[in-house]
Amino acid sequence: MSPVTHQPVVGLSLPRSLLLPGIESEVGDRVDATLPVESSEWIDTLAQPINDRAYRVFGSGQDWISCAESAPRCHSAIAAVGMADSSTLQQHPLFADLSAEQLTRLTQTSRSRHYPAGQAVLLEHDWSDGYYLITAGVAKVAIASSGGAEVIVGLLGAGELFGELRALGFESRTADVTALTPLQVIHLQSTPLAQALQVEPQLGLRLAQGLARRLLETNRRFVYRSEDATARIVEALDCLAQKAALPQLTSAWQPVPAINVSILGSLAGMARETASRELSALEKRGLLDRMSDPWQLSVQTLIRYGLRAAVNP
Known part of the structure; x- marks a missing residue:
């Protein structure tokens, strides 16, 4: 046989x-x-x-x-592993200027994957190949401290890449990436991207711009670490809301995915108990509704802490 x-x-x-x-x-x-x-x-x-x-x-x-x-x-x-739709990549700003031949090389081994909330996609120091484009959902990026504690350094949402440093010569992964909500991604091989970077300067520029935006987001988050606990928890909620990009049913309320309080506390740089206390305080003041799914956060609260621009009537 x-x-x-x-x-x-x-x-x-x-x-x-x-x-x-x-x-x-x-x-x-x-x-x-x-x-x-x-x-x-x-x-x-x-x-x-x-x-x-x-x-x-x-x-x-x-x-x-x-x-x-x-x-x-x-x-x-x-x-559960499906072929990726090449039109999804073609519509992404990073790949918009690539020729049909270059795009074909990028997508011929690409695959669409789904990860449930809580499942690791990449692990720090792992040697796996490839990079990922998020098409739906939110992922957290974390590294381990010297004491072994998880430190969340950022969030990623639809349209963002991760693992692309592999194409720039990094041999192992620099951080853990875990699905924070149900996550849909396209997995692509690193070699075609590295080859395209050699002949397409605009591709390298756009890749650098994406990394720079991520660095600016990290800088903003660390600036908020010097603020009081309420400002930090509101900023963490806003970061989560921005990455999830859930439809806003009313201009007065911002939808926020419901997540574990410990994770939210880590994102805000505080203990779980402190995060829980701050969330309860926002609820008592009528600024946060955690009974709904998704949560609803008052836009006025975001304006107060400089996370949204005030709109003149």
């Missing part, structure tokens, strides 16, 4: 729990597999069906075979 020949699925992420070394398949294959210790919990792979119950999986220079029991879950993971 010979293996079923199918085109490998490119750009798949699978949990390591599905990839077991040295498992014999029903067709007698045996895979030499030593899991690299530096790999993240989720591994970028290629996957090829062997039969209805098993997949041969290739990733990070190593081969695995999924056991029969995990194959249905493996199959579900493969089914």
Whole structure:
């Protein structure tokens, strides 16, 4: 009985729990597999069906075979990976000036992926390849302090890239990126982007502009760290609202995704207890509604703390 020949699925992420070394398949294959210790919990792979119950999986220079029991879950993971729509990339300012040939090279191995809230997309110091374009949702960017505590350094929303430093020569990831809300992304390979940067100066300029905007946002957030606790929690709520870009039903209220108070506190640079106390105080003053989904924050509060411009009647 010979293996079923199918085109490998490119750009798949699978949990390591599905990839077991040295498992014999029903067709007698045996895979030499030593899991690299530096790999993240989720591994970028290629996957090829062997039969209805098993997949041969290739990733990070190593081969695995999924056991029969995990194959249905493996199959579900493969089914969840879709081809990316090239028109989405073409409409993005970063790629707007690329030729059809350059765009094809960028998108031919791209894949659309969905991550539930709380799932890690990238891990700091990981060696995985590729970069990501967010098409929906919000992700948090965090690094570990010397004591091991998580420090949130920024948020990312629809239209923003992450992992693009890989194309600029950075060998390992510089931060953790985790889905803060349900997250939809397009995963692209780094090599075509690096090649395009060599011949398209405008692409490099726009990439630098995106990194500069992110730096300015980080600078603003650190300026607010010197403000009182209320100003910091309001700024954190505003940052979350801006990245989520939820439809505003009325000009008086700004929708904000409902998230864990601990995460919001970390974003504002304060303890969970302090964040909880500040949120409760805003609610008592009628400036925040956490009973609705999404939360609703008074626009007047944003104006008061310099986060929105006052509108003359």
